[in-house]
Amino acid sequence: MPLRLGTDRPELTGATEWFAQDRLPSDLAGKPLLVHFWAVSCHICHETMPDLIKYRDQYKEQGLEMVGVHFPRFEADTDLEKVKEDIAKYDISHPVAVDNMHQIAQAYQNEYAPAFFLFGPDGKLFFRTAGDKGFEKLQPKIEQLLGQDQA
Incomplete structure (x- = not known):
């Protein structure tokens, strides 16, 4: 069963490796958080990553983490060198957990890449979506969460 809206954010534990930062920021509590699942073999992940990075930078001042x-979807996805290459290629400077044992995916009840989980400052799931069609709905939800949808 998919993670329900209003559910508390699961812990990000069980990673086999962390990149772009040794550990999570200790001050995630009380901040809006976007958790995105991706894989090096995922074409849609590669297509959406530049826009995702743009959102990261665009909404950072509003507190979005x-x-x-x-x-990994396939055995070849567990190659850490490929993960490092994508991190460099797409300028992924935010923390990246490598979930080779799928422990984080299980905690988030996720089986898709790409998948996006948006949590409010209260730590509750505000929005979740997956795939390229779901990605199209992400930015308006970020803006709604941050109170920027009132024009």
Whole structure:
């Protein structure tokens, strides 16, 4: 069963490796957080990553934090060198958990890449979506969460 809206944010534990930062910021509590699942073999992940990075930078001043979870879909996806290459290629400077054992994916009840989980400052799930069609709905939800949808 998918993680329900209003559910508390699961812990980001069980990663086999962390990149772009040794550990999560200790002050994630009380901040909006976007957790995105991706894989090096995922074409849609590669297509959406530049816009995702743009959102990270665009909404940082409003307090949005981002954590990536590399979620391997195939054995070849567990190659850490490929993960490092994508991190460099897409300028992923936010924390990235490598979830080779799928422990984070299980905690988030996620089986998709790309998948996006947006949590409010209260730590509750505000929005979740997956795929390229779901990605199209992400920015308006970020703006809604941050109170920027009132024009």
